[in-house]
Amino acid sequence: MAAIIFTMPGAPDAPYLNGGDEAYWMGQIHGALASHLSHNGISLVYGTPGEGAPGDFQVALCSQQAPASQEGSRKGPCLCFRRGDAQGAWGAGILGEHLGRVYPQPELLQVVEEDALPELGEGPVPGVLVRLLYRDNPQDEAWLTRNTGAVALALARGLAEVLGAPFQHA
Numbered sequence: 532m533a534a535i536i537f538t539m540p541g542a543p544d545a546p547y548l549n550g551g552d553e554a555y556w557m558g559q560i561h562g563a564l565a566s567h568l569s570h571n572g573i574s575l576v577y578g579t580p581g582e583g584a585p586g587d588f589q590v591a592l593c594s595q596q597a598p599a600s601q602e603g604s605r606k607g608p609c610l611c612f613r614r615g616d617a618q619g620a621w622g623a624g625i626l627g628e629h630l631g632r633v634y635p636q637p638e639l640l641q642v643v644e645e646d647a648l649p650e651l652g653e654g655p656v657p658g659v660l661v662r663l664l665y666r667d668n669p670q671d672e673a674w675l676t677r678n679t680g681a682v683a684l685a686l687a688r689g690l691a692e693v694l695g696a697p698f699q700h701a
Contacts, residue, residue: 534586534587536579536586538577539553539558541557547676559679560592560682560686562683563679563680563683564686564687570699579654588690590690591650593660594665594666595666606636608663610624611643611648611659613646613648614645616657626686626693629686632685633681634674
């Protein structure tokens with residue numbers, strides 16, 4: 532069975548503008564994502580490869596906040612992969628394609644190579660840090676809170692594609 536190593540590295544109590552917090556909204560996405568993946572024979576394993584978690588690909592899921600000088604003005608998902616991680620770059624591109632189908636301004640979606648991603652650890656497993664939205668932007672927050680199911684489905688389809696697994700909607 533294929534496995535995704537999954538973490539939610541965001542600050543759990545980071546507030547969202549219209550209610551809830553990081554733990555609640557990322558938990559909503561996680562629950563639906565886990566259901567879609569399980570239905571397709573893909574398991575979620577919690578932890579990081581450095582902690583011994585086995586898996587074929589790693590995903591860290593969180594939101595982000597703009598710097599104080601740009602609070603409320605930045606928006607769009609950002610998919611980050613480790614410098615030199617060709618499979619992570621490929622996976623980020625696929626996840627970006629799927630998220631771009633549900634995000635209202637897909638041209639704002641970014642795929643970014645970063646030197647260090649502590650959220651993914653230093654393990655040998657390829658991975659992507661998915662920063663779904665800017666929680667300090669009311670439009671981003673409204674999009675996520677109204678579309679958790681569509682976001683989870685897009686991520687599940689993308690992850691199935693990354694793993695080369697067939698996908699059937701539940």
